[in-house]
Amino acid sequence: MRSERLILQIPFFLFLVCSCAPAYVPNRVNTPLLTNKGELQVSVSFGTSGIDPQVAYALTDNIGLMANASFLDNTSDESSTSYSFHKHFFIEFGPGYYRNLQNGFKFETFTGVGLGKINGEYDNILWTSRVDVKNTRFFLQPSFGYTSKLLDIGLSTRLVAVSFRQSSESNTGILIEPAITAKLGWDHVKIISQIGLAYPFNEEDISFVYQPVLFSLGIQGNFGKIFK
Numbered sequence: 001m002r003s004e005r006l007i008l009q010i011p012f013f014l015f016l017v018c019s020c021a022p023a024y025v026p027n028r029v030n031t032p033l034l035t036n037k038g039e040l041q042v043s044v045s046f047g048t049s050g051i052d053p054q055v056a057y058a059l060t061d062n063i064g065l066m067a068n069a070s071f072l073d074n075t076s077d078e079s080s081t082s083y084s085f086h087k088h089f090f091i092e093f094g095p096g097y098y099r100n101l102q103n104g105f106k107f108e109t110f111t112g113v114g115l116g117k118i119n120g121e122y123d124n125i126l127w128t129s130r131v132d133v134k135n136t137r138f139f140l141q142p143s144f145g146y147t148s149k150l151l152d153i154g155l156s157t158r159l160v161a162v163s164f165r166q167s168s169e170s171n172t173g174i175l176i177e178p179a180i181t182a183k184l185g186w187d188h189v190k191i192i193s194q195i196g197l198a199y200p201f202n203e204e205d206i207s208f209v210y211q212p213v214l215f216s217l218g219i220q221g222n223f224g225k226i227f228k
Helices: 004-019
Strands: 040-047 050-058 063-079 082-100 105-123 128-144 151-166 169-185 187-197 215-224
Touching: 040 187, 063 105, 082 128, 169 215
Parallel strands: none
Antiparallel strands: 040 050, 040 215, 050 063, 063 082, 082 105, 105 128, 128 151, 151 169, 169 187, 187 215
16 A cells, blocks of 8 residues: 555656646746726736736725736757646735825735646656646735836735645645736826746755746726825
């Protein structure tokens, strides 16, 4: 029984440790920097995490909600002896608190949970492993920033606990993901760009590889915001 269980574990850990494609690919950090009740932000970005549609809505003058998704289909075929791919689907939701400070500066913090699925394959002359891994992520995300009609700048620090599981096997990592976000454009439509990092606190305990750099570029629509 013990040997059979070990055999079942092999594809899971071969994928997480040996795959050329990262098992954990952080999505874009949603940094809305909300201003007032009724404000709605809708955006879509493209980058290291694939396609990231995101929504944020202000329920009151201090309480907001966000919903994020991420889709990626990354396939490479660089040689006849090495073939790998990474596909993922991820969606998350969470409430938050925001506050307007003086002269256009803002503070906010969001928390929430997400669920996803990763499909990947690694193939060489020694083995072929293909797995379907489910993942769960909890996050806490404080942000500080500045907004205006022309330019928004946000600094965020997202703390995440992400778990991967297949059958009875699982592994959890705790990471910090700081990011800087810039939004440039008009009152209600802006080009958004973000760059960030992902660093695990318990690197010695995690069995999965991860994408260490976050980068994205996209467009955002803003509705119901009161400009002062």
